[in-house]
Amino acid sequence: MKINHYINYLALSLFLSTFLPTYLFAQTYGQNGMVVSDHYLASEVGVEILKKGGNAIDATVATAFALAVTHPEAGNIGGGGFIVYMKSDGDVTTFDFREKAPLAASPTMFLGEDGKIKDNSNHRGLLSVGVPGTVAGLYQAHQKYGKLPWKDLVEPAIQLAKKGFPMSWGLYKAALRMSEGDESWDIMKDYFRNADGEVVSPGEIWKQAALAKTLEEIKKHGRDGFYKGKVAAEIEAYMKANGGIITQEDLAKYEAVERKPVTTKFKEFEIFSMPPPSSGGVALIEMMNLLEAADISSVEFNSTAYVHLVAEAMRRAFADRAEFLGDPDFNPEMPVDKLISKDFAKARFENLDLKHASKSDSSKYGQLYGGDHTTHFSVVDKDGNAISMTYTLENSYGVKMGSSKLGFIFNNEMGDFNPIPGVTTSTGLIGSDPNLVAPEKRMLSSMTPTIVSKDGKPYLVIGSPGGRTIINTVFQTVLNVLVYDMRIDRAIEAMKIHHQWLPDQILYERNLLSPDTRKALEEMGHTLRPTTNIGVLMGITYDPNLKVYMGAADSSSEDGAARGY
Structure with a gap:
């Protein structure tokens, strides 16, 4: 399908989504492949690559670059993330392209003379920018496992940026907010x-000429089109002119890393997820093992007992996350095997009171800061290769800064490091050693791209944005599918909660938790706080009887869509 057809397709999609009932779009079927992402044009780009004979890796590269154009609040070439890749033979690997701290970074770089964080500098301004990893990660995955030429995978994104696409209402709302923002948000x-x-108004064509030129460099020169040459020189010049510390040396030295996944068995399923520097996989597996020990299958979904058990599992996993996890290249003694073991989960379950809430000790461990604007997409191809990819800029539109000559936005991922060495508070500030800032270190992440297999084949491909809530959103969706046998769209839309050890409270989705359950939980000693929405999941399941993939995009994603063929 050519780019002008994409635009016509988008206009039709906007009309249908406005005038037809939303349930008609809840679940999509595909016999030969599926892409589910935060923007329908990006999903369509990915499916077109599959139709041309590309595999899941090829579709992932094309979808990711397309999202950098159509979903700029989180789709990116200025950030980083993770890929979990299950091959058709059942083998699983992962790609870590998490951002790194620049060479000039230090453990106290965000602190003033009083020892406190100065001017929110770990989240605002160019000191908060980590060395981007997205282009390196996509290129490494493609070079090892891709089929189609690299240039063919970047080209659709170039055309979307150059020729433009109609502004949607969802993007327009963000555009109004970003265009009138803080004076420091230069590119916005x-x-x-x-x-x-x-x-640009809804329905009007939005073009991004500078981004198209940057993507052209990446198309022509691969990873070197970003980490060397014109783009790298402009990144360094922009940083020097505006108080940043990333240099061409930082960019040239950046490398993505292929790592072994973390994994566990649950019933007849095998769960694969991302290892550190993502904390998501370890925490997910620890919680799944704990609930297996608690015999969660006998507990009614959304009952008081269910919410209590799930919250207590979250509390323990997040405490362990903060105490032990960080960049494995800087923390070789991390007890990952212990944390994901069945015996450890059983020991964790033994101190869980089924009648009363535990108490989180603020003198010990808790959760890191985490932005809530990441994006996830899931891909499967006709041969049964599957990809779960989550990547991010951290906050919505990252640091909201970037060179107008390059046309993309930088991340503010340095805020995911522990900012004050040794200081942990009841509000969730963490100061434990494994995640302190160090040159070339990758900051700990909550991203949890996950693939569940059955009989050696992909059964569930799932992930979500949401910063600190990602781990728990994915965890509950996996439970919904594996324990409560929900179809993918219902598993995604079902009520979610979130507990992160510190602050000691259950966050729950307003109007989805019954008042009676809330009251019963409070009587057990829990503190509850409502929120509008937790997570924006993009998932795929497989029906082995029908031999068909089923995909669904979270309804909270205004432009998201599943596309199959």
Whole structure:
């Protein structure tokens, strides 16, 4: 399908999604492949690559670059993330392209003379930018496992940026907010404006000429088109001019890393997820093992006992996360095997009171800061290769800064490091050693791209954005499918909670938890706080009887869609 057909397709999709009932779009079927992402054009780009004979890796590269154009709040070439890849033979590997601290970084780089964080500098301004990893990760995965030429996978994104696509209402709302933001948000002032200086209106074509030129460099030169040459030189010049510390040396030295997944058995399923520097896989497996020890299958979904057990599992996993996990290249003694073992989960379950809430000790461990704007997509191809990929800029639109000559936004991932050595508080500030800042170190992440297999084949491909809530959102969705036998769209939409050890509270989705259950939990000693929505899941399941993939995009994603063929 050519790019002009994409635009016509988008216009039709906007019409249908406005005037037809939403349930008609809940679950999509595909016999030969599926892509589920935060933007329908990106999903369509990925499916077109599959139709041309590309495999799941090829579709992933094309989808990721397309999202960098169509979903700029989190789709990116200025951030980083993770891939979990299950091959058709059942073998599983992962790619770590998490951002790194620059060479000039230090453990106290964000602190003023009083020892406190200065001007929120670990989240605002260019000191908060980690060395981006997305281009390196996609290129490494493609070089090892891709089929189609690299240039063919970047080209659809170039065309979307150059020729443009219609502004959606969801993107328009963000455009208004970003265009009138803080004065320091340099690139955002004109990012969404047309030639007349007005914010592009819904239905109007939005073009990104500078980003198209940057993508051209990546198309021509692969990873070197970003980490060397014109783009790298402009990144360094922009950093020097605006208070950043990333240099061409930082960029040239950056490498993605292929790592073994963390894994566990649950019933007849095998779960594969991302190892450190993601904490998501370890925490997910620890919680699944704990609930297996608690015989969660005998507990009614959404009952008081269910919410209590799930919250207590979360509490323990997040405490262990903060105490032990960080970049494995800087923490070789991390007890990962212990944390994901069945015996450890059984020991953890033994101190869980089924009648009363535990208490989180603020003098010990808790959760890191985490932005809530990441994006996830899931891919399967006709041969049964599957990809779960999550990547991010950290906050929505990252640090909201970038060179207008390059057209992309930088991350603010340095905020995921522990900012004050040795200081842990009841509000969730963590100071444990494994995740302190160090040059070339990768910050700990909550991203949890996950693949569940049955009989050696992909059964569930799932992931979500949500910063600190990602781990628990994915965890509950996996439970919904494996324990409560929910179809993928219902598993995604079902009520979610979140507990992160510190602060000591259960976050729950307003209007989805019954008042009676809430009251019963409070009587058990839990503190509860409502929120509008937790997670934006993109998932695929496989029906072995029908031999068909079923995909669903979270309804909270205004532009998200599953596309199969």
